[in-house]
Every structure is written in structure tokens, then in C-alpha cells.
Amino acid sequence: MPRRPAESRRTAPPSRTTRLYDIIRILRDGRVHRAEALARRFRVSVRTLYRDMEVLAASGVAIEGTRGRGYRMTAPLTLPPLNLSFEELEALHLGLAVVGEAGDDAMRQAAERLAARIDAALPEDGGQPDGPGGLALRPFGDAAAGTRHVTAVRAAIRSRQKLRMTTEGPARTVRPLKLEYWGRIWLLNCWCETRGDFARERLDAITALTVLPALFVDEPGKSLSDLARSEIGAAGEGG
């Protein structure tokens, strides 16, 4: 059967794809729509309209149908498929983790929901997701535990407040100097008052953290620039 030229689509019944997009546009008004009315509007059977709704739902469009009532869209915003570098994924994850800790209730819940859904959308085994469009990558996992303290630590660095922290040993008092980020792991560089030496602590290993009211000032041999010098010395020796 010879294919109709594209311009005849204006008078031909619309393709299924076109109809699906049009259904989305209509539903975006947030109102309830009955399948029979939509079917009539697109001049298809109600069975076809039910098939359409099934396909849209399977494609990830947030549609909900209720017996005795009709269809409505539950999330009117849709991001298209996004290709991310690893850095962008980390930024996305970190940003949602920060909002998940620091935002007000509604914002925190929204951030947590979104992070969970992004996590679910990126399964670890690379398996094919149920619906079309998805791709498999790696999960967010427990990285939120590592970001839990970022906000507090960063603020303490800025306001030069000492920290009392526990990792696996006894609690220690430290002067937080700088944060580093190594792909999913945050490292705190600090002067440890308890041990009298510089230390590097992974934030995800901190089990208890208290921001102390005590402030600190730079002292010779214990500042960020001293840390940098000791690193340069160590790097020089190492080769």
C-alpha cells in the first residue's frame, strides 16, 4: 500500500503517536476526562482509548484512571530523557540530598521522592526497565549518608567553629579547615585537637556530629596553609 505523503496527515485520521501527544496535552489541564469523551473527540473506539491510556502510563506519563470517574494527570511536568555525565549525576544527587536534609517539609519530601525515583530509574544491573525510554546505570545507593553532614560541616568551616565528631574511635574535637569532594565521597581536612595532628575524615564515616559554639583562629602549624605545605612536602618526598 503506497504510503500517504505527510501533508495528507492534516486530513487523514491522526497517527497513533500524534493522538497520544494530543491526549497528553488535553490531560495537562488537570481536570478529569472520561474515556468515552476522549474517544469521541479522536473518533476512535473506547477500547482504543483504553489501549492508549495503557501505553501512556507504561511510557511514564503520570495518568490515573478511576472507575466511575475518569482520567486525570497527576504530575503535569515531564522532563525528557537526559544524558548526564558522571559529574552531572553526582551534582543532581548531591543537590537532592542537600534539599532532602535542609529543605522545609514539603520540599524535603519532594526531594526524597524524586531522588528515590531517579534511583529506581537507574538500576544497578543494567537491566531493561519495564517501560520504554529508560536506561540502566548505577544506583544512588547510600550516598545520602555521606552528604548528611556536608551542610553542617561547610557552615562550621565558614564560621570557624570547632566540631566534636565520632567515627569509629572515641569522640574527637577538630578544627574543620576544608572540604574535598572525590566522586561520591566527601573528605574533611581538619586539625585534630585530640590527636594534635592534621586528619582527613570521610564524612560518611561520621556517626555523630556536634557543631560546638567554640570558635577557633589560625595558629602557626595548624592552619589550612600549613596543611597545604605539609601536603606539598609529602608529595615532594613521594616523587
Place this chain on the structure above:
Amino acid sequence: MPRRPAESRRTAPPSRTTRLYDIIRILRDGRVHRAEALARRFRVSVRTLYRDMEVLAASGVAIEGTRGRGYRMTAPLTLPPLNLSFEELEALHLGLAVVGEAGDDAMRQAAERLAARIDAALPEDGGQPDGPGGLALRPFGDAAAGTRHVTAVRAAIRSRQKLRMTTEGPARTVRPLKLEYWGRIWLLNCWCETRGDFARERLDAITALTVLPALFVDEPGKSLSDLARSEIGAAGEGG
């Protein structure tokens, strides 16, 4: 023509959808692959392989083909289409704005790039995007300006540090009490020492902000609970 039962797919040539997913899996190694080799591997013609690449690219998969060389994937991570509530979009945007301000250089750049691309992916006019899967909604706009001070203000609230701020009048010293979030606008509820009264300031209106070392304690009539009582009183009178 009777439809083959699903289980016979295991011995039948794979469906196009399966092949497309398999192509993505292969390309994810980051290496260059020639179309002829992929075609041989999937036992299809090279023309079909070229059609597949066109469909994958149109679906948002980050593939690039170079004449004389082959195909490779340029962004190995892909988020599928995500349906977002307005709150989730705000959380996403806020999270990226925070990382864009607070992250280290690589993280900040990644956050800014991603926010820009999300912004671009949600055009204002609600038009149908070029490829399948995407939907149009509203742009991010300039909300980052309003989030610039969130981190500092929140930390000041927690550590009970006074703030010196300028909006459109002269600089004022305030005691930050609580932050509220009203869909893209952050409001700071505070006791204004300069004016001797409670005040509500929009964070995006703050042009200069300094976190003072001075701390404050609750005083009768000037605390968060006093603010709540004054709000209840006003609400009671109003209706």
C-alpha cells in the same frame, strides 16, 4: 496472521526494541563501533543499523557518528523521562542551585550545566519537543538568585547568629528565626533589631548579607514563639 506467542521470541530474531537496548549496552563501553560490525553482530543490514542509530539519537541517547570512524556514546548515563510534581521540580532546581553555589569547581560546573539543560528541556510554550518522550513545561528562570542566601541564613538560624542585611533601605541587623518556602520564594521571618519589630524578608530581595559573629538568645516578645503568637492573634482578628 496469527501472532507468535511471546515465548517464541527466545528463538525468533530479536525485536527491534530489544536490539536498540542491546546497541545502547554495547556503546556504553565508550569505544568506537562501526555500523557494519554492529550490523553483522545483530544479523541485520547496515541500512537497518543506520535507521537504528537515527532512532536512538532521536530518542535522546547521546550517540555520535563520524564518517571514516564509527559510532560512540558521548554521555553514558541517561535518565528516562521523569514526571514531576511542581514541588519535585522546585526541589530539583533548588538542589542544583545550592550545588551550583556551594560545590567545588567541578561539581559547580556540572550543576550549572545540568540546570541549564533542564531549563532548556522545559520550554515555556508547552510545545511538543523534537524527539519522543519529552514534554514542555515551564523554565527555571532566575530562581537561583532567591536561593543564594538560603544556606547562610539557615546556618545563622541554627547557630543563632545575627545578620546584617540590606534590601532596599539602609542595612539592618536582624535575628533570623525561621525560613519559609512559598513556591520559588524564600521568606525569612526575623526580629528586626533596627526597627524593633518582627519582619518578613524575601531572600531574593537581599542585596547584601553578612553573617555576624554576634550570637543572640531568646528574649520575651522577640522569639519564634512570640512571632507565632502574633500571627495567631492577627489570624484570629482577620477571620
Place this chain on the structure above:
DNA sequence: CAACAACTGACATGAAACTGTCAGGTGTCA
């Protein structure tokens, strides 16, 4: 400049998808 490999349109064929019809089941609401 030649080799390499991406890239594209047109056509015919067979397979797959879409559609309407039919019959029947199910949850919500007043």
C-alpha cells in the same frame, strides 16, 4: 587523493501493530 565509513532516499515485501467488536469483570460514589 584514496580509503574509510557515515549517511540518505526510494522501492517492494512480509511482519507487526492498530483498530473495532464483543463479552464480561471491577471499584467508586451517592
Place this chain on the structure above:
DNA sequence: TGACACCTGACAGTTTCATGTCAGTTGTTG
């Protein structure tokens, strides 16, 4: 409890899509 409207499987007929073939174009690299 009845009205309402969602929901689903099976079947047959129609339409669309995927594919291979063919011929030709184009950009990159050494």
C-alpha cells in the same frame, strides 16, 4: 444497590512499520 466509568482478553481485518536492496552522497584521516 444501582449508576457510572474504568478495565481486560480474544478475535478478525486493516494499516503501518521494519527490513533488505540498490544507488548515490559526504566528511574525516593519513
